[in-house]
Amino acid sequence: MQADASPPPAPKPEPDSGACGAAAPPPPPLRRIKGIYVLPNLITLAGLFGGFYAVVMAMNGRFDLATLGIFAAMVLDSLDGRVARLTRTQSAFGEQMDSLADMVSFGAAPALVAYEWALYDLGRWGWIAAFVYCACAALRLARFNVNTAVVDRRYFQGLPSPAAAALVAGFIWLATEFEVSAPDLVWPMFALMLYAGLTMVSNIPFYSFKDLNLKRSVPFVVIVLVALGIAVINIHPPLVLFGLIAGYAASGYVVYGWRKLRGEPTSVVSTSTHDPDEKDLHR
Numbered sequence: 001m002q003a004d005a006s007p008p009p010a011p012k013p014e015p016d017s018g019a020c021g022a023a024a025p026p027p028p029p030l031r032r033i034k035g036i037y038v039l040p041n042l043i044t045l046a047g048l049f050g051g052f053y054a055v056v057m058a059m060n061g062r063f064d065l066a067t068l069g070i071f072a073a074m075v076l077d078s079l080d081g082r083v084a085r086l087t088r089t090q091s092a093f094g095e096q097m098d099s100l101a102d103m104v105s106f107g108a109a110p111a112l113v114a115y116e117w118a119l120y121d122l123g124r125w126g127w128i129a130a131f132v133y134c135a136c137a138a139l140r141l142a143r144f145n146v147n148t149a150v151v152d153r154r155y156f157q158g159l160p161s162p163a164a165a166a167l168v169a170g171f172i173w174l175a176t177e178f179e180v181s182a183p184d185l186v187w188p189m190f191a192l193m194l195y196a197g198l199t200m201v202s203n204i205p206f207y208s209f210k211d212l213n214l215k216r217s218v219p220f221v222v223i224v225l226v227a228l229g230i231a232v233i234n235i236h237p238p239l240v241l242f243g244l245i246a247g248y249a250a251s252g253y254v255v256y257g258w259r260k261l262r263g264e265p266t267s268v269v270s271t272s273t274h275d276p277d278e279k280d281l282h283r
Helices: 038-059 063-086 092-117 124-146 161-177 182-200 220-235 237-262 276-282
Strands: 155-157 205-207
Touching (some): 038 063, 063 161, 092 124, 092 161, 092 182, 124 155, 205 237
């Protein structure tokens, strides 16, 4: 009887263990492509366009339209953050985009418009005043981003950049409306630029209006007062708006002096920092 001559079964191929004898790693997971939210960033871009439009109009000698561009950017800047919170579309990208747009609309644009309007006649002193304002706006925005978590939310540390830009633009708009020649206001414009710029980087407290709750009910008289306020603004918008902005730009010093007189703390910083490299930024 002959033996079974069929060949033995071929061995099963072992999985490729690589040079180290370990199992092959699983394929990497698919990376989720991150996008950006359209609505709040679209509002931010519109505000950026307002600042760019102001610069272009100033180059063409249309200072009335230049000031309106800055005011439009100011309104849009107050909306993008609120829209992001209401629609739950906040993002780190949106925060950085908002800061960059603010630097253009409330830092570079007002400085260039003021220089083209009146400061040009002062020569080097004119562009120095414009640069001081622009540099202070950049420093104020950078400090605001760093101090967000340590400053009392009811107050701003220094004059906010939109209010400083509105102060400069409102002054030019008012002078243009009353047909006052720019050379007659060179030195007042110089002083206003220094005041707005240096107040931005000061520690003077300015009320932020962030503790106002617009969702709660209010007495009927409040609505009547709002209607009266709108009517007063329409009497002469440049004069009334500039008066309101100038009053706000001076209100911080009034609050500071009142607290100093009563012996209360004048700083709006509510928490200290443990980072030694940033300690002086929070004073």
